[in-house]
Amino acid sequence: MDISIDIxxxxxxxxxxLAGVAxxxxxxxxxxxxxxxxxxGMVVVALAAALGGGSLRDVLLDRTVFWIADQSYLIxxxxxxxxxxALVRVVRLPARLFLIPDAIGLALFTxxxxxxxxxxxxxxxxxxxxxxxxxxxxxxxxxxxxxEVPLVFSSELYATASFLGALLLVGLVAWGVSAxxxxxxxxxxxLLVRLLALxxxxxxPVFIARP
Amino acid sequence: MDISIDIxxxxxxxxxxLAGVAxxxxxxxxxxxxxxxxxxGMVVVALAAALGGGSLRDVLLDRTVFWIADQSYLIxxxxxxxxxxALVRVVRLPARLFLIPDAIGLALFTxxxxxxxxxxxxxxxxxxxxxxxxxxxxxxxxxxxxxEVPLVFSSELYATASFLGALLLVGLVAWGVSAxxxxxxxxxxxLLVRLLALxxxxxxPVFIARP
Amino acid sequence: MDISIDIxxxxxxxxxxLAGVAxxxxxxxxxxxxxxxxxxGMVVVALAAALGGGSLRDVLLDRTVFWIADQSYLIxxxxxxxxxxALVRVVRLPARLFLIPDAIGLALFTxxxxxxxxxxxxxxxxxxxxxxxxxxxxxxxxxxxxxEVPLVFSSELYATASFLGALLLVGLVAWGVSAxxxxxxxxxxxLLVRLLALxxxxxxPVFIARP
Numbered sequence: 083m084d085i086s087i088d089i090x091x092x093x094x095x096x097x098x099x100l101a102g103v104a105x106x107x108x109x110x111x112x113x114x115x116x117x118x119x120x121x122x123g124m125v126v127v128a129l130a131a132a133l134g135g136g137s138l139r140d141v142l143l144d145r146t147v148f149w150i151a152d153q154s155y156l157i158x159x160x161x162x163x164x165x166x167x168a169l170v171r172v173v174r175l176p177a178r179l180f181l182i183p184d185a186i187g188l189a190l191f192t193x194x195x196x197x198x199x200x201x202x203x204x205x206x207x208x209x210x211x212x213x214x215x216x217x218x219x220x221x222x223x224x225x226x227x228x229x230e231v232p233l234v235f236s237s238e239l240y241a242t243a244s245f246l247g248a249l250l251l252v253g254l255v256a257w258g259v260s261a262x263x264x265x266x267x268x269x270x271x272x273l274l275v276r277l278l279a280l281x282x283x284x285x286x287p288v289f290i291a292r293p
Numbered sequence: 294m295d296i297s298i299d300i301x302x303x304x305x306x307x308x309x310x311l312a313g314v315a316x317x318x319x320x321x322x323x324x325x326x327x328x329x330x331x332x333x334g335m336v337v338v339a340l341a342a343a344l345g346g347g348s349l350r351d352v353l354l355d356r357t358v359f360w361i362a363d364q365s366y367l368i369x370x371x372x373x374x375x376x377x378x379a380l381v382r383v384v385r386l387p388a389r390l391f392l393i394p395d396a397i398g399l400a401l402f403t404x405x406x407x408x409x410x411x412x413x414x415x416x417x418x419x420x421x422x423x424x425x426x427x428x429x430x431x432x433x434x435x436x437x438x439x440x441e442v443p444l445v446f447s448s449e450l451y452a453t454a455s456f457l458g459a460l461l462l463v464g465l466v467a468w469g470v471s472a473x474x475x476x477x478x479x480x481x482x483x484l485l486v487r488l489l490a491l492x493x494x495x496x497x498p499v500f501i502a503r504p
Numbered sequence: 505m506d507i508s509i510d511i512x513x514x515x516x517x518x519x520x521x522l523a524g525v526a527x528x529x530x531x532x533x534x535x536x537x538x539x540x541x542x543x544x545g546m547v548v549v550a551l552a553a554a555l556g557g558g559s560l561r562d563v564l565l566d567r568t569v570f571w572i573a574d575q576s577y578l579i580x581x582x583x584x585x586x587x588x589x590a591l592v593r594v595v596r597l598p599a600r601l602f603l604i605p606d607a608i609g610l611a612l613f614t615x616x617x618x619x620x621x622x623x624x625x626x627x628x629x630x631x632x633x634x635x636x637x638x639x640x641x642x643x644x645x646x647x648x649x650x651x652e653v654p655l656v657f658s659s660e661l662y663a664t665a666s667f668l669g670a671l672l673l674v675g676l677v678a679w680g681v682s683a684x685x686x687x688x689x690x691x692x693x694x695l696l697v698r699l700l701a702l703x704x705x706x707x708x709p710v711f712i713a714r715p
Contacts, residue, residue, distance in 0.1 A: 120496055123446025126429075131420075135354065142559065142569050147353050153416045175353075205575045211551075218548075222649070227433070229442045231651045235536075235545025242544050268358050285542055325657075333664050336655025337640075340633075348564065358564050365625045379693055438644070440653045 095261075099148075100137040100188035104162035105183040106233075110224045117228050121167060128163030129156075131224035135216040139195050142279050143202055143212065177253035181280055185243075189272035192244040193265045197249045206252050212225035214241060215249030241281035247272030305473075310359075314366050315373035318343035318396040321435045323379040326438050332378060339374030340367075346427040350406050354413055354423065358487035392491055397496075400483035401427040403455040404476045407462045417463045424453060424459030428483075450490035458483035466471035516684075522569075524612035525577050526584035529554035532646045533588040533655065537591060539650050550585030553576075553646035559636040561617050566625055577581040603702055607665075611694035614639040614666040615687045618673045628674050630660060635670030639694075661701035669694035 110131030114124045133149050133156070140147045149155040195216025199209035218234045218241045225232040234240045251268035255261065276285065321342030344360050344367070351358045360366040397461045406427025412419035429445045429452045436443040445451045462479035467474065489495065532553030536546045555571050555578070562569045571577040571660065617638025621631035640656045640663045647654040656662045673690035698704065 117446070119446040120453075122451075122456065123443070126433075126446065126452060141563055142354055142572060144355075144566075144568065146355065149410060150415060150419050151351060153418050156422065165317055193666075206646060207575050207578055208572050211578065222548075225436060226648060226651075227446075229651065231439065231539055232545070232649060235539070235541040235649075240544075241548065245544065257306055270438075285548065321584075328653055328657070330657040331664075334654070335530065337657065337663065352563055355566075357566065361564060361626060361630050364629050367629055367633065437648060438654060438657075440648075440651065464678075 094275055098190045099194050100154060100158045102194070103136075104133045104188040104221050105187040107159040107162040107256055108166040109184050109187070109221075111163050111170070113228055113230075115170060124167055125160065125163050125226055127227050128166075129159050129218045130227055132159035133220070134161070135193070135195065135219035136220075137190055139198060139212050139218050140218045142215075143199060143204065145198065145202065156214065160182045166239075178209040182277070185276040185280070188217050188240070188244055188276060189247065189269040191220070192247045192272050193251060193269045196248045196268070197261070197265065200252065200255060209247040209252050210245065214244045217241070217244035217248075236285075239275055239284050243275035243279065244270045246275055299323065309363060309401045310405050311369045313398040313405070314343045314347075315369045316398040317402075317431050318370040318373040319377040320395050320398070320432075321498050322381070322433055324439055326381060328414050335378055336371065336374050338435055339377075339451075340370050341372035341438055342431045343373070344430075344431070345405065345434040346402055346430035349430050350409060350423050350427045353426075354410060354415065356409065367406070368470065377392050393488070396484055396487040396491070399451070399456065399487060400480040401456045401481035402484050404462060404480045407459045407479070408472065408476065411463065411466060417467070417486055420463050421456065421459040424462065425455045428459075429451070447496075450486055450495050454483045454486035457486055508526065520529065520612045521616050522580045522618070524609040525554045525558075526580045528613070528642050529581040529584040529608040530588040531606050532589060533585050533592070533642075534617060535646050535650055535652075537592060546589055547582065547648050549646055551581050552582070552649055553608075553642045554581035555642070556616065556645040557613055557641035559644075560641050561634050565621060565626065567620065570711070573650070590596045604699070607698040609693040609694055610639050610662065610666055610698060611669065613642070614669045614694050615673060615691045617691070618670045619683065619687065619692070622674065622677060628678070629676050631666065632670040634665045639666035639670075647661075650713035658707075661697055661706050663702050665701065666695045668697055 098222030110128040111124050113131070114127035117123075119127065122168040136148050136155075139145075149159075192213045196209050198216075199212035221234050221240075222232040225234075247268040250268065250271050253263050254264035254267060259267075318339040321339035324336050324342070325338035326332075330338065341419075347359050347366075350356075360370075403424045407420050407424030409427075410423035415423065432445050432451075433443040458479040461482050462475050465475035465478060470478075511698050529550040532550035533546050536549035539545075541549065556575075558570050561567075571581075591659070614635045618635030620638075621634035626634065643656050643662075644654040646658075669690040672693050673686050676686035676689060681689075
């Protein structure tokens with residue numbers, strides 16, 4: 083049996099990135115739902131949450147912004163945002179329901195962000211940071227727009243999981259592992275660390291505020 | 294009588310864009326006036342409100358940022374910000390006074406943002422979003438800098454008016470209508486929807502916060 | 505004695521810029537320390553504070569972002585952020601301790617931002633604004649991420665000091681003064697104005713909130 087994950091790697095990454103965008107848009111609507119925003123405000127927060135990280139990555143790397151190059155991402159974010167808005171008015175979704183898709187989104191964004199930077203031959207530390215930015219920046223913008231302290235700054239190993247995954251990806255690629263397997267390993271690591279941290283309430287040490 | 298609106302269309306758009314920048318700067322100062330900012334903080338908020346939307350549009354589209362290409366916008370924003378600051382210390386301006394110029398600014402920014410994206414052959418949905426971003430992002434940055442929940446997320450059809458106008462503009466241009474008439478129609482639509490919404494207190498449905 | 509400051513001007517500016525990045529990262533950690541952020545959140549705030557201003561400048565001017573072109577800045581910010589985090593857990597640092605390095609950082613960033621814009625032949629007002637953006641934007645992002653009203657909007661001649669220095673630099677260069685001396689004079693002016701303002705509690709007039 084010849085497992086050649088590389089053949090469809092681009093299709094896979096594409097589908098995964100679309101799914102990540104949709105999940106982040108849905109999470110944006112849930113977060114915005116705590117504020118008295120109207121439908122449009124909600125869609126804007128959903129778009130910022132879903133596209134913010136990748137946009138910042140592309141602007142910093144001076145690439146064509148991904149959702150301008152390909153409208154599908156924009157459509158995925160809008161549809162997911164509207165669908166969540168409609169759904170939440172009918173069914174009451176527990177906030178925890180979204181933690182798993184959100185963790186998947188984090189894994190996908192981290193991998194795609196790191197890969198994009200590596201493809202442009204960015205230095206390794208920059209590539210890692212781009213992975214983290216792509217993974218967490220959307221959530222930061224979402225919280226800033228909702229006038230909240232960004233959740234990712236105190237959440238259970240959120241950015242840390244992204245950081246570890248990006249680091250693993252850069253390491254594996256430098257080591258000669260094929261892009262597909264490296265992405266799979268890195269994404270799995272992000273997912274595992276985040277889900278374990280959620281279950282076991284792992285947190286990084288929190289800075290003690292000065293009195 | 295030969296009405297040829299196209300002849301001076303560039304001059305018209307230029308004047309309109311300058312006026313929009315000035316109005317947004319003034320609105321920024323009024324908003325910042327509720328916070329204990331000094332003169333300079335106020336000018337920064339005015340600049341962010343006036344230039345933020347267009348800057349984000351240009352950075353995303355990878356165009357030269359409009360106020361770097363042409364300093365007039367920067368000067369218009371600074372002068373309008375300072376003049377408002379001086380004026381408000383002498384006369385007491387009712388906040389509602391600014392709703393009409395602000396609606397005009399929204400119309401102008403929406404049209405110029407959509408046109409800029411169309412000129413770069415962006416896909417239609419991206420062009421619409423660029424119109425909305427140019428129209429509303431300055432106000433979002435203004436409110437974030439003032440540590441407030443962005444007003445546009447719950448205001449009377451603010452972003453919605455921008456969205457409808459951008460959509461009309463893209464549709465008319467695709468339909469073969471000349472740029473000048475399309476811009477006029479779209480701008481008028483934004484203005485009408487926003488002013489009617491203000492007068493009749495139209496709002497989009499607001500998401501019900503979960504208990 | 506032949507004082508030729510120009511010979512090592514690039515090395516000098518480089519070292520100065522690295523130091524400015526480190527100081528701003530440290531100040532970011534101190535500010536973030538008032539919030540219940542974890543280590544990673546703190547590092548993100550430190551990076552945003554240290555690299556935000558220069559990143560915005562580079563994105564607006566369409567230059568390669570400085571810390572992508574040269575990882576040293578990124579490393580300096582991370583190391584300074586982590587070291588401050590470690591230090592603050594052991595020793596209790598008075599907040600005022602950071603005012604002087606922060607003023608030095610402001611001077612360095614203002615000078616390097618203005619110079620970068622002049623090197624790209626930006627118009628004078630744009631160059632001045634780029635100096636101010638580079639000087640103060642990092643602090644604004646830091647405070648927005650911490651969900652605070654930006655300190656620089658009401659602080660003792662913070663942005664004003666940056667503005668005066670950038671103006672002097674542009675004026676001196678236009679007047680034919682060599683880059684090295686102009687930078688030295690402008691940086692000294694920023695530092696003097698800021699430190700004097702801190703000592704003498706100079707502030708710009710604050711806008712009176714409407715009742």
